[in-house]
Amino acid sequence: MALSQSDIDIEIKDQQDAYDKAVAGGAPVLHHPRRDYAPYRSSLLRHPKQPLVAVSGGDPETVELSGPVFGVTDITEHDSDLTIHHRGEPIGERMTVSGRLLDRDGRPVRGQLVEIWQANAAGRYAHLREQHPAPLDPNFTGVGRTLTDDQGRYSFTTIKPGPYPWGNHTNAWRPAHIHFSVFGTAFTQRLVTQMYFPSDPLFRYDPILRSVTDTAARERLVATYDHDLSKPEFSMGYAWDIVLDGPSATWIEEGR
Amino acid sequence: MAERPLPTPSHTIGPFYGHALPFPDGARIAPQGHPDAISLHGHVYDGAGNPVPDALLDFWQAAPDGSLTGAPGSMRRDPSTGGFLGRNGVDFTGYGRVPTDADGHYALHTLPPGNAGLPYISVCVFARGLTHHLFTRAYLADGPDPLLDSLPDERRATLVATEGANGMKGAKGAYRFDIRLQGEGETVFLEFQ
Numbered sequence: 486m487a488l489s490q491s492d493i494d495i496e497i498k499d500q501q502d503a504y505d506k507a508v509a510g511g512a513p514v515l516h517h518p519r520r521d522y523a524p525y526r527s528s529l530l531r532h533p534k535q536p537l538v539a540v541s542g543g544d545p546e547t548v549e550l551s552g553p554v555f556g557v558t559d560i561t562e563h564d565s566d567l568t569i570h571h572r573g574e575p576i577g578e579r580m581t582v583s584g585r586l587l588d589r590d591g592r593p594v595r596g597q598l599v600e601i602w603q604a605n606a607a608g609r610y611a612h613l614r615e616q617h618p619a620p621l622d623p624n625f626t627g628v629g630r631t632l633t634d635d636q637g638r639y640s641f642t643t644i645k646p647g648p649y650p651w652g653n654h655t656n657a658w659r660p661a662h663i664h665f666s667v668f669g670t671a672f673t674q675r676l677v678t679q680m681y682f683p684s685d686p687l688f689r690y691d692p693i694l695r696s697v698t699d700t701a702a703r704e705r706l707v708a709t710y711d712h713d714l715s716k717p718e719f720s721m722g723y724a725w726d727i728v729l730d731g732p733s734a735t736w737i738e739e740g741r
Numbered sequence: 742m743a744e745r746p747l748p749t750p751s752h753t754i755g756p757f758y759g760h761a762l763p764f765p766d767g768a769r770i771a772p773q774g775h776p777d778a779i780s781l782h783g784h785v786y787d788g789a790g791n792p793v794p795d796a797l798l799d800f801w802q803a804a805p806d807g808s809l810t811g812a813p814g815s816m817r818r819d820p821s822t823g824g825f826l827g828r829n830g831v832d833f834t835g836y837g838r839v840p841t842d843a844d845g846h847y848a849l850h851t852l853p854p855g856n857a858g859l860p861y862i863s864v865c866v867f868a869r870g871l872t873h874h875l876f877t878r879a880y881l882a883d884g885p886d887p888l889l890d891s892l893p894d895e896r897r898a899t900l901v902a903t904e905g906a907n908g909m910k911g912a913k914g915a916y917r918f919d920i921r922l923q924g925e926g927e928t929v930f931l932e933f934q
Contacts (some may be wrong), residue, residue: 516748518872527753527870530788531922535896537932540888546857548803549876549933553836556813561823570823591746602761612757628761664755666762672801673933675865677874679752696872697750705749730748732933 488526488654490690496524497695504698516702516730524692526653549672550732555598555632565631567601567643575625577606577644581714584725585637586667588674593637594729600666601641603627608647608661617649642720648687660687660694667727674731681707682723751874754867756795759840763797764816766827767838770800770851773830777805779914781862781879781902782848785841787870788923792845796868798920800837800849803856811835859886861900866920876931879918892929899928 500522508514520532540547568575582601586594604610604627607619611626622644629641646661662679669675681694685707688694697703705728714722754762771778781800785793803809815834817826828834839847854860859882866875880889880901889897902916920928 517751520872522872525753525870525872528872529870530791531793531868531870532872533875533927533930534788534923535927535929537930538888538892539934540931541934546809547933548801548809548854548856548861548863551809551811553801553815553834554811554813555815558814558817560816561818561820563823564818587746589745589748591744600762602758610757610760612760614759615757626760664752664758664761666754672799672863672865673876675799675874676749676751677754677867678749693753693872697752699750702747702750705747706752726746727749728746 490654490656493524493654493657493692494690497692500524501695501698508699514702515699518696519698522692522696525696528696552668552670552672552674555668556596557632559598560630560632565629565639565641567625567627567629567641570626571624573624575605575622575644577622577625577647579642579720580645581640581642581716581720581722582663582680582708582725583638583640583714583722584708584727586633586639587637587726587728588669589728589730593633593635594669594674595633595635595637597633597668597670599631599633599639601629601643601663603643603663604646604649604661606644606647608649619647619649645682645721648685653692657692658687658690660685660691665727667729669729669731671731674729676727676729678727679706680725683707683710751872753869753872754797756869758797758867759795763838763840765825767816768847768849769828770802770815770834770837770849772828772833775852777852777914778850779853779881779916780848780850781881781916781918782846783902783917783919784845785847785866785868785920786845786922790924792841793868793922794841794843794845796841796845796847796866798839798841798847798849799865799867800839800851800862801865802835802851802854802862804833804835805852805855807855807857809835809856853881859884859889864920866922868922871922875922876933877920877928878931879916881916888931896929899926
């Protein structure tokens with residue numbers, strides 16, 4: 486029998502209470518989601534049960550302390566504007582999403598690839614296996630790429646995605662979000678994440694968002710409406726900075 | 742110095758990345774027809790032993806000369822049409838990206854890594870249900886190695902690709918490397934400190 490939202494709500498609350506109690510008792514803050522977060526059913530058979538094996542980052546020959554390089558041959562100047570990839574205008578609320586890509590020391594990560602993908606304004610992905618009966622937008626695919634500039638800044642012009650249902654439990658709806666894939670200067674800084682929009686009423690019901698049990702960490706996934714980023718007669722502005730984790734010993738060529 | 746910013750949490754890649762992240766030639770790091778090209782292939786399995794059809798694998802490795810600097814051009818584009826041109830067939834970028842197929846299978850075509858010590862290809866696993874990506878290594882040879890030597894034998898074996906296995910008997914330069922996310926034969930996953 487399919488689980489109801491209230492079944493999932495109870496599990497989410499139990500996990501949240503257990504985490505909050507652990508932190509109050511001195512346990513470390515978890516900036517990343519739990520790998521075995523039961524309310525998100527797909528995690529059950531897909532999380533390793535053995536502990537991760539530590540690799541010391543002290544050896545500069547460790548391959549993962551360097552990372553892939555992307556340049557002007559990998560993207561075109563139109564890739565960051567998702568609204569101009571087809572003949573007509575996509576439907577929905579046009580917006581500019583911009584922010585900085587930083588490392589844990591607050592240094593800009595320059596010239597690195599930022600990729601996004603998302604549903605359209607009706608909450609449907611341009612993906613063959615996506616069967617949500619919302620309309621496809623012939624003028625919107627929902628894929629963008631850019632390279633960060635010298636200040637680590639990225640910027641996309643796109644359409645605000647809609648929320649959509651999914652099969653985790655009865656009446657599961659995902660809050661609107663944009664998927665981000667980013668690289669740092671080291672392969673160990675690789676990150677895939679999702680950006681959310683402020684004040685979404687679905688936040689509390691969503692086991693994917695709630696898998697980040699630390700409340701402050703969860704709030705870092707929510708963009709800020711930024712009126713200065715809004716463009717007159719054109720788009721609403723959202724600001725969202727991304728901070729890459731990575732080993733403290735990450736080896737970086739200064740200025741790269 | 743300013744206060745250290747806190748990291749952005751990881752999130753699952755979800756099932757619907759397929760129209761966005763895979764790119765033509767993502768699996769072909771080796772220039773076409775290169776005489777030294779090798780293949781690394783295998784399946785990704787979940788804890789029930791079922792193939793994972795919606796995993797995405799990132800590969801990163803040293804160049805054959807040992808260089809770790811990489812090169813742009815993995816997803817080379819045509820600036821006039823915006824289409825994919827693919828790799829230029831000359832530069833070795835060190836980076837590959839492969840989605841698993843409906844049977845949970847992937848295949849990567851590359852050149853032998855020339856890193857110091859045992860040659861290995863670094864793998865980053867994403868999938869629906871993985872709230873945080875997983876790092877592992879596909880070693881192309883067995884021998885003395887600080888990481889491998891720290892593991893019990895049966896776990897060590899999960900990081901060493903087998904040459905010529907699975908219907909490619911005797912096929913030089915074909916390596917089998919399966920990834921098991923959970924359960925019996927669970928792959929060793931790494932945490933960099």
